[in-house]
Amino acid sequence: MKFLFQVCLLCFGLNLFSQAEKIEPPFWWSGMNHSSLQLMVYGKNIADHDITISKDILITNVIRTENPNYIFITIDTKDLPAGTFDIEFSKKGKLLFKNPYELKSRRKNSALRKGFDSSDVIYLIMSDRFANGVPSNDSSKEMKEKADRNSEGGRHGGDIQGIIDHLDYINELGATTVWSTPLLEDNDEKYSYHTYAQSDVYRIDPRFGTNDDYRRLGSELHKRDMKLVMDYVTNHWGIEHWMIKDLPAYDWIHQWPGYKNTSYRMTTQYDPNASEADAKLCMDGWFVKSMPDLNQSNPLMLNYLVQNAIWWVEFADLDGFRVDTYSYNDKEGIAKWTKAIMDEYPNFNIVGEVWLHNQAQIAYWQKDSQIGALQSYNSYCPTMMDFTLHDALMEVFSEESKWNKGTIKIYDNLVNDFLYPDIDNLLVFAENHDTPRINEIYPNVEDYKLIMTLLSTIRGIPQIYYGSEIGMKGKKEIGDGDIRRDFPGGWEDDQNNAFIEEGRTELQNEYFNFTKNVLNWRKDKPVIHKGKTVQFVPENNVYAFFRYTDSERIMVVINNNPEKQMLDLSRFEEMLNGFDSGFEVISNQKIVLNKELVVGGKSSMIIEQMK
Template sequence: MKFAWLTLIWLLSVGWPYAQPPAVTKVEPPSWWREHSINPVRVLIRGQHLQGAALTVPVGLSIAGTTVNPQGTYIFADMTIHRDTPIGPTSLRIATAGGETSALFEILPPLARAGRFQGLTEDDAIYLIMVDRFADGDPRNDNPEISPGLCDRAKPRYYHGGDFQGIIDHLPYLKDLGITAIWLTPIYDNVNHVNPPTRYDSVAGVDYHGYGAVDYYAVEEHFGTLTKYRELVDAAHRIGIKVIQDQVANHTGPFHPWVEDSPTPTWFHGTKAHHLNNNWQTWTLMDPYASAALRRPVLEGWFINILPDLNQEDSEVARYLIQNSLWWVGISGEDAIRQDTLPYVPRRFWRDWTAALAREFPNVTVIGEVLNKSVPLVSFFQKGRTQHDGIDTGIHTVFDYPLFFAMRRVFGQGKPMTELPELLAMDYLYPSPHRLVTLIGSHDVKRFLNEEQASPVRLRMAFTALLTLRGIPQLYYGDEIGLRGERDPDNRRDFPGGFPGDRRNAFTKVGLLPDEQIVYGQVKTLLGLRREIPALRRGALVTLAAGDHSLVYARTTPTQAVLIAFNNAAQPLTLEVDVQALPWQNSAKLVDRLADQLRTVVTNGKVTLRIPAFSSAVFAPE
């Protein structure tokens, strides 16, 4: 009897987990569809005291492959959704030796495909929005009840109040500018407290940028709700603007619940206490001679030694990430995905991930971030070529960072113009160079006007190049008015006029400063020309002349051509250029569509161009 009492006291002292009732805190995904290309769907249930759990589901659903982790905190199960399963919410029943509980799950009707899931083409122009820094349309979510005190515009690393409603309110501004697609920084739920200083961030701050996910199936409350996000997507579609979601399959935020309690022992590469640091040697990924050990820090190292690196070679992790991507597309109707930190994930995973995406949403485009100057490395990840590792990633396109760095050097640092055609000469390495996403600014680099020799006139030249070269151009919010800013977080300043109390409203012409008006006017004109002239979007690129301070190229189709000329010198320039490669007849009259002041005539297959200092021109037939 004494032994029995001692045993009971010991069991009570340790919590007697097998006798306690089960508790569920999260079901992922929270909803799914009938007749989906993924069926059964792999359900991950998080909770407490789940050891020995048995799942039962209503008629129309069936369960198989149930496993519970040893700690009793996660259940994995394959749930088949039959064709006759009723649409709407349903309950999953979880029973253990300690009792029963239920968890909500919902069977969703599929969204109508018309006007959704559209993908991107060379006809598009993308506008990158950092959600928190664009516009505050609903001040009520600036200080949410579950995460108070994290919004302070005086602190660069805190929330500033930007949200989905602010973007909705300014969609007409973007439409008028000529934008056809918006890319939003991640909208996942982030941690509800201030992050302590680190070696990367010496100042305490919050994850206003969205890249510190703690819940892949929830929306950050400072931005709005899932319902409001879907409203934003629908509002954008109604006026002909597509939506690109920023997804992060490489890592979680440092405070994701998985970090302290992982669903499987191999969910992450290493642990918070013991892991590799990413050494950024991304060249090893395309090196046929690199050993697996040499590549390990790149593929398994924690980003900036802080962000927990997900292990996509764990089959449960891979299934989770694939389903999560498809859930976001399916529930919102968005048109494209931007995948963050693409190279640090095994290429085999990208092959499987893109294949799964294509089965359900064949038109949705994927843009991969490979932030590197090397054309061979960046091209290694684009769809259309099986590389030496036997893999084609299926990633439709990538950001043209090699061209980004070249344009920054030429227009922002005064380097020779020949660097641009020298770089473009390597386009043969890309399976589809015309699909590359080109840019002169992003949230990861300082603003263009903070380059050492940058000026508003040189920014205008850079925009001419961006919006007339091959590829799909991407603008960074505020660059169209010449916002300034050093590196993160200074390059993420609030858009003037987007927030209560702003002294001026740069969303309106009267709110623009003189230099801003000139830059904005040129960007809008260029986007209009791009929309008007098919050759600027889909024409072949022909380089006609190049020098240290000059560059002339054309975009041409069999029946149409546009000639683009640059003078990156402090004095006017006169050039005679052979244009026999273009479909123009002698005596054809050309006019500069940017300023309507420069004119020339084709004479004996040549044109004479007189270009003012630090300027560009876009010549087309009158």
């Protein structure tokens, strides 16, 4: 009888089953600051329909583009309670079909969530290369590229469950926050494992897991008082993205027409003398041929990105974003995107990848920068990546002391801290998934310890790269796959399981235990998180600096020489005055701060000053 009733309805032209293939966002929440919700509806000739809503909900705008397969419907959700309503699609007054749409109840205090900050340590994971928790999802019938662990650029099978399975390892290490490289669907035919060429931004790639798996990752982190940062891409999608294959509008992406590669000359964003042609080529050119460049100056595109980002924060209970290729975006568009996220979540944090080699040029992009203000620009992005410190760390520990060589490069980097409006909101790192491995550059564990000492005590938010804490290496000149090797023990047939103490070699444990010691010590040290810095010009390739508050002082000494050095402590009297002893964190010993301090060759000291 039910079947006959449905047949009758179809005969009269009333199909209660959806003819809209997609509605995005797929659902929303009540009580959002972003209450003017723009729904993107996609389906064959969907724009030919008239739109009504079955309840007393205000439709404030309906936009049709040149592509009849899209319609954009804006509704006012302010003061609407959680619940479900119908979006009705009609022609000539006849209801043809309707779609239910849900406003969910928002998590308590969701708007006040606290993002990552300088009290945190971020552990960066290359998602496909960390751990394979579910071997059965390594390949998917839906996805073009299949797993091939023997291929350096292939998919190896790391997934969300693999990360969840080893959260206790990350927690033991002393990291407090996980940043995984993107997990959204990437349906490229090859080299899809990095997932920066996304084909659906509302869906976790099935080879990594499901949307619910990602939400569970956030939940498991929060149970451990840890945080989750999503790697978000605003500048480009992949050529296989379903919207790229049927563009809502010609200017949804930057057309030349078609493809033209960016020049990568980001300086044209703020160069007062830049030609329009050069600026356009950098910002509107495609990052690579397989990644069409999104046009954030198109308000429909920009709002789509804003809502997608907010949707993931709410859905997965995120604590932050790392935004890929931040400075390649239309700079006015990315500022609007960033401000919309921060308006929704005032205590959230976003770190922008601005890969430049000049502090003033990086500082331009930080929120409330006085340098940006010279051009009436504010990106609203709270945190920048300290690439100039990274540049220095790639060279310092293999150099002898000269006027411009050795540890003076670290000193010179901090000299320019005055350029940044918020020096605590710098992401400090020696390496990431795009750079050479530090253990390849510096094959001795002693140099690794110097680097970790610095990152653990310097101003800013430390970020470490998975596997370095056990001495993992990789050559950038071989290819990206070599600096993104599989973590030993992440696969069932791995002979070396470095996730557990007894599975690590003696050398791997030396790397791990040093990292664990300094990072766990750092957790409860507000003087490191928010203290001020006083640094002394390096002498004989020995760099000393102090972190201090009104109640606490830490002395850090880094000896970059192979021989031990004798420091005359009278030089540091202004910071040692009143402190005649200290507790040295690395050696776990009390020391006297009298006249001289002996620092072993290629070693460091972290001294909690005591009266």
